[in-house]
Amino acid sequence: MLALLLRQSRRRMLVAVIASVLSGLCGVLLVAQINSALSADEAARTQLAWTFAALAVGMMITRALAAMLSEQLGQYALARLRHVIAARVMAADFRQVEQLGSARVQSALAEHSTNVAQFFVSVPAILNNAVVVLACLVYMALLSWQVLLAAVVVIGLGSLGYHLAHLRALGHLSAASVAQDGLFGYFRALTDGAKELRLHRDKRQRFLDDVLGQSIESVRHARATGMSIFVASASWGNFLIYAFIGLVLFVLVGDVPDRARIMTGFALIFVYMVTPLEVLLMNIPRANLARVSAARIEEITTDIGAETPAGRTAPTQFRRLSLQGVRHRYYHEQSDEFFELGPIDLAFSPGTVTFLIGGNGSGKTTLAKLLAGLYTPEEGTICLDGEPVTERDRDDYRQLFSAVFSDFHLFDRLLEAPGTASDEAGNRLLARLHLQHKVQVRNGAFTTQALSQGQRKRLALVVACLEDRPFLIFDEWAADQDPVFKEVFYHEVLPALREQGKAVLVISHDDRYFDAGDRLLRLDSGRLSPLQAAPPARAVLAEN
Incomplete structure (x- = not known):
C-alpha cells in the first residue's frame, strides 16, 4: 500500500x-x-x-x-x-x-x-x-x-x-x-x-x-x-x-x-x-x-477480493426472469446450524405482483437477495430471458431491481437522476404518502431526514419508485405503517406498479391484503410452495 x-x-x-x-x-x-x-x-x-x-x-x-x-x-x-x-x-x-x-x-x-x-x-x-x-x-x-x-x-x-x-x-x-x-x-x-x-x-x-x-x-x-x-x-x-x-x-x-x-x-x-x-x-x-x-x-x-468485472450494457427491461434449481447455504443463528435454502424453481414476468409469506427464519429475505443478485447461488442458475446470469454480468443484472429491505439505508439525496423532473415526481409521491408537510425534494436532495421509521420507509418507497426499475422488491415494507398507509401501499401503489408493467415481489404477513397480488407463495424451512395463482384472497380463506 x-x-x-x-x-x-x-x-x-x-x-x-x-x-x-x-x-x-x-x-x-x-x-x-x-x-x-x-x-x-x-x-x-x-x-x-x-x-x-x-x-x-x-x-x-x-x-x-x-x-x-x-x-x-x-x-x-x-x-x-x-x-x-x-x-x-x-x-x-x-x-x-x-x-x-x-x-x-x-x-x-x-x-x-x-x-x-x-x-x-x-x-x-x-x-x-x-x-x-x-x-x-x-x-x-x-x-x-x-x-x-x-x-x-x-x-x-x-x-x-x-x-x-x-x-x-x-x-x-x-x-x-x-x-x-x-x-x-x-x-x-x-x-x-x-x-x-x-x-x-x-x-x-x-x-x-x-x-x-x-x-x-x-x-x-x-x-x-x-x-x-x-x-x-x-x-x-x-x-x-x-x-x-x-x-x-x-x-x-x-x-x-x-x-x-x-x-x-x-x-x-x-x-x-x-x-x-x-x-x-x-x-x-x-x-x-x-x-x-x-x-x-x-x-x-x-x-473483500477483486473488483467486480465490467459486463455488458445494463438491461432496462425483461420478458422472463427465472430461478432454476437455486440453492444457498448460510449459518442460521436460531437453530445454531447451517440453513439450506432451496432448491428454488421460480419465474417472474412483467406486470405481476407476487406475495411471499413464511415464518421468521424461513429464508424470505435471503431469497430476495438471491433474486436481486446480491447473493450468488451456490447451486442452480438465474436466467434472464433464457440466458444464464454469469459473474461477469451480475452487476448489470442487478440494475433491473429497486428494493426496500427491512434494514434499508436512506441516502440524503436522489443519487440516480437529480433534476427538476425528479423533484416534481418525488414531491407528487410524497403528497400521495402524506409526507409533503414533513419533507420535500429540492435540487435532488431531501430537505430533512429527521423522520420516524415509518416515515423513512415511505420516503424509501418514493426513492424506489423514482428509480423506475422493471423489478421492485419490498421486504416487510408495511410492517411499520399505519392502516391508512397500508391501504395506500396495497390498493394504490401496487396496482399502479402493475399497470406500469413492473414485476413486484412483496414479503408480507398482511393476509387481509393478499388480494392485491397475482399469486401467493409460502416459504417454509427453505422450501417454496405456491398457494394460489389468483385470486389469493380465496386461497387464504380456503387454507384457513
Missing part, C-alpha cells in the same frame, strides 16, 4: 526529498561557517558573512518547500487511500461486505488512513534530520577520524538497542490496531443502540464500563506501551550521545594541534546534532505505525 502511494506521488515526493536533503546540508554548513568564523581574521569574516547569509536563506526556502510538499503529500495520501478503500468496498461482493463488517471498514477509512497519511508528512523530517546526522559525522571525520570511530561505536550500540525495542513496540502497535477495529463497532453501537441503552440503566452502565470502556482501555494500553518503548529507546540514544560528548571533550581530544578549534567544532556539532537526532528517533515510530496501518488496510482490501 505504501509502495503504491509512493509510486503515484513520486514526482512531488522526489522534490520534497531533494528539498529536505538540501535543507539538512545547509544546516550543517551553517554550523561549519560558525566554527570557522570564531577563529577567522577580519578579512575572512566578510566572505564568511555572505556565505552564512546565503546558506541561511537557502535553508529557510528548502525547509519551507519540504514542509509544504509533505503536508500536500499527506492530504493526497489520505484522500487517495479513502477513495481506494471506498471503491473496493463498493465493488466487492455484497456477502463479503457483510462478513467484513462496518467496524473494520470505518477503522480503515478513519484511523488507519490517517496514520498512513502522517507517514508522508514525516518523511521530509526523517530525511532532513538523517542528512543532518550523517553530515555531522562527516564533519567529525574532517576534525578527527579517531573521534569518528568512537562515534560509530556509540551509534552502533544505540541502533542495536533501538532495534530490539523496535521489535517489541511493533507487536504492541499491531495488537492495538486489531483491537481498534472492535472499538469502532462499539462506537457505532453508541448511536445505533441509543434507545435500548436509555431504556435500561444497568445495561447502559455495563456497556459503558465493561464493553466500551474495556475496549478503549485495551487500545490505549497497547498503543501507549508500544509508543513508550519507542520513547524509552529514544532516551537511551540521547544518553549515549551526551555520554559521547563527555568522552570526546574530556578524554579523546588530548593535547593536539589546533585543539581549541577542534573542541569548539565538536561542541557546536554535538549541540546542533542532538535535536535532529531526537526528531529522527521520534519520527521513526510514526513511520512504523504507518506501516502497521498500511498492512491492516491491505489486509482489509484483500479480504
